[in-house]
Amino acid sequence: MKRLILLVFAVCLSMGASAKIELPKVLGSNMVLQQNSMANLWGKATPNSKITITVSWNKLRKIQTSADGQGRWSVEVDTPAATFEPQTITISDGEVLKLDNILIGDVWVCSGQSNMEMPVKGFGRQPVENSMNYILSAAKEANRIRMFTVKRARSYNEEKEDCEGGEWFCASPQSVANMSATAYFFAYNLAQAVDIPIGIINTSWGGTRVESWMPMSALEDILTKEQIEHKHTVHSMKPTELYCGMIAPIRNYTAKGFIWYQGCSNLDDNDHYDTMMARMVQQWREDWGDKENAMPFYYVMIAPYIYKGSDEIAYPLFVENQVRALSKIPNCGMAATTDIGEERCIHPAQKFEVGQRLAALALAQTYGQQGFEPKAPQMAAYEIKDGKAKIKMSNCDLGLSPSYGEAVVGFEIAGEDKVFHKAEATISAQQEVTVWSDKVAQPVAVRYSFRNFAPGNLKNVFGIPAVPFRTDDWNDVK
Numbered sequence: 342m343k344r345l346i347l348l349v350f351a352v353c354l355s356m357g358a359s360a361k362i363e364l365p366k367v368l369g370s371n372m373v374l375q376q377n378s379m380a381n382l383w384g385k386a387t388p389n390s391k392i393t394i395t396v397s398w399n400k401l402r403k404i405q406t407s408a409d410g411q412g413r414w415s416v417e418v419d420t421p422a423a424t425f426e427p428q429t430i431t432i433s434d435g436e437v438l439k440l441d442n443i444l445i446g447d448v449w450v451c452s453g454q455s456n457m458e459m460p461v462k463g464f465g466r467q468p469v470e471n472s473m474n475y476i477l478s479a480a481k482e483a484n485r486i487r488m489f490t491v492k493r494a495r496s497y498n499e500e501k502e503d504c505e506g507g508e509w510f511c512a513s514p515q516s517v518a519n520m521s522a523t524a525y526f527f528a529y530n531l532a533q534a535v536d537i538p539i540g541i542i543n544t545s546w547g548g549t550r551v552e553s554w555m556p557m558s559a560l561e562d563i564l565t566k567e568q569i570e571h572k573h574t575v576h577s578m579k580p581t582e583l584y585c586g587m588i589a590p591i592r593n594y595t596a597k598g599f600i601w602y603q604g605c606s607n608l609d610d611n612d613h614y615d616t617m618m619a620r621m622v623q624q625w626r627e628d629w630g631d632k633e634n635a636m637p638f639y640y641v642m643i644a645p646y647i648y649k650g651s652d653e654i655a656y657p658l659f660v661e662n663q664v665r666a667l668s669k670i671p672n673c674g675m676a677a678t679t680d681i682g683e684e685r686c687i688h689p690a691q692k693f694e695v696g697q698r699l700a701a702l703a704l705a706q707t708y709g710q711q712g713f714e715p716k717a718p719q720m721a722a723y724e725i726k727d728g729k730a731k732i733k734m735s736n737c738d739l740g741l742s743p744s745y746g747e748a749v750v751g752f753e754i755a756g757e758d759k760v761f762h763k764a765e766a767t768i769s770a771q772q773e774v775t776v777w778s779d780k781v782a783q784p785v786a787v788r789y790s791f792r793n794f795a796p797g798n799l800k801n802v803f804g805i806p807a808v809p810f811r812t813d814d815w816n817d818v819k
Contacts, residue, residue, distance in 0.1 A: 362386050362438040365502070367591050371509040373446045373487045373540025375595040376423040383415035383593055386434040394418065397429040398445070408434070415593070420445055423537035425484055442511070444487060446538030447531075448596040450625075451524035452554065452588075453603035455547030456641070456695075459688050461525055462518040469522045470690040475529070479517035485532045486512040488520045491544035494586035497579050498557055504590045509540075521545060523602050523641070526696025527703075534704050542594065544587045550606045551617050552580040554588060559624045563616050576606070592628035598637030598707065599625060600699050604663065605643050605687060608655050614662040619669040637707045638673045639699050640666075642717075642808060644689050645682030651794040654819045657809040664719070664808060674702035677717035679806040684794045698805065714738065718799065718807040721772075723787065729777040730754065730787045730812070731769070737801040740771045751790045751797020754778045759818045761788060774799065786813035 363385040374380045386392055386408040394404040398421050408414040418430075428443040451457060455464075461476060463469040492506030510516035517525055521543040528539040546553075552560055552572050560569055560580055572580050599622070607614050618640075626636045642663050648655055667675055676698035681691040689695075701715035716736040723732045734741060743749060749766035754776055762780045764787070769775040776787050790797040790809040799807040 361436055362392070362432050362434055364432075364438070365590065366504045366507050367489060367491075367542065367594050368440070369509050370440045371442050371487055371511055372440070372489070373444045373448050373538050374420050375448045375597060376420055376445045376537070378420050378595050379417035380420050380595040381415060381593045382418055382430070382432070383413070384432075385412045386414055388412045390434040392416075392432065392434045395431045398424075423447070425538060444484070444538035444540070446540060447535075448540040448542065448594070449524075449527070450591070450596050450599045451521055451527070451541050451543045451545065452599065453545050453601050453641075454549045454606055456605075456688055457521055457523050457543070457545040457602035458547045459522050459692065460519050461522045461692075463522075463690075464688060467686055467688050468690050469692050471693060472518075472522070475525070475693075476514050476518045479512045479514050482512035482517075482529065482532070484511070485538055486525070486528045487538065487540045488512065488516060488525070488528075489540070489542045490520065491542065491587050491591060493546055495578065495582040496585035497582050498585060500585045500589035502590060504587070522692035523695050523699070524600065526693045527600055527699045528696075530697045530700035531703060534700065534710065535708055542591060542596070544591060546583055546587070548606055549578055549583060549603070550576055551603060551614065551621060553578050553583040554603075555581065555617070555621045555624060556584050557581050559620050560617075563620050564613070575609075588625070588628070592625070596629055596636075598639070598703070601638065601640040602695070604659060605646075608648065608659050611655070611658045611662050614659065615666040615669055618666050622670050622673070635672050637703060638670055639676065639702045640673065641676045641695055641699065642678050644678040645684070645790070645794045645796050646687050647684050648793045651684060651792060652819060653793045654791060656793040657791040657811070658816065660809050672706070674706055674716065676702060677806045677808050679790050679808060680796055680798070680800070682794060682796055713803050714801055715803075715805065717805050718801050720789075720810040720812070723812050725784055725787070728782055728784065729775055730784055732774045732776060732787065734772050734774065734807065736805070737772050739802045741768050741774065742800050742802055743798055744768060749774060749797070749799050751795060751799060752776045753788045753791065754781050754784045755786045755813075756781045756783050757785055759786075759815055761786075761818075786811065786815070788813070792819070
């Protein structure tokens, strides 16, 4: 009899446990829900049970759905315009689960490798500039910026249903110190400008390659079988592992757009990185329900660094890939970093500038704000005549800097012998730079910041640096 009573008690406990609503880790108190959308909510409950959802911004409406035979359920909830007023969501299948302190605003997914992962507090012996100021003042942003970091997880070709760990935090000294600096400064500048809550989901892992952030089906669309086999050998992390482990679990979370900071680990892929990135973006947009391939995607140009030698050109050749991606990815933008690289540290300390430049792109292209030029100056045309090269630049309608006769540094010039010499340069017109060298009487080619570490000072008047460029196609010449 005693054994029967214990058995009944155990069954009751089991039934009680199964009745509890389970949510994925990315859904929780303190989160930001995407404004003016049909935001996805999903989870697990008792198989075949009825689930009722109520939201504080529409108390008169009860949203009902049912769990399937495995207990899985999902529903779309219409959200209002952005608001700083804390909201609640109540979910019940007989047992009530309440989420509170929710804000309605815009949500951005932030991904990449170590320069995205690098927190506001910095890495060991690798600081983030002015980090103390932003950490100590973080509490002021508690009702403006909310943050979620996906815990590192790998899964080869098996898409995980949930994150290994993570929870939503309000901005505070501790949470900001540990948050991605690039993501936080992006959110900080964005929130200041549009005055709505911003949610950021950081899913990044240092030292990783772009193919790890893509499913195998996407890679098979663009690469040969031999290329895919090779990519299984070049890194300890296989293709698809981070897509399956760190993208799949969050792809149902309704979002505004994406920011991306990655590339250093793919430096050897300068012949097809742009194609891979474009296909990754298309895949992510499809995963987030964007059939038009149009969700905003803003990314960071990798910064100058020594790599295998400061005078080598692997870095600028790769940057050309990133520039080409601008024409392959609809509704995207690239934040230039030509001016903030560090020769001996691959993690530049000036992360505020990176976040600000990403935010400026979003503000101009996504939020329609005007009064500034967020795009990096690029070579639009050139002419070589009478021993000098005249370079016409784009994205600099108000002109270029440095101005008033100050020298422009970072240019090199070569004749038919293909030997490059350091060049003199000055801004000679509103959007024009004149380049020459006394050592090259008859120049045929000009390069700007076209070495692994050769930062220049050419910018538009808003401080956005020109990207590395060249007039030649001599990939074997440095």
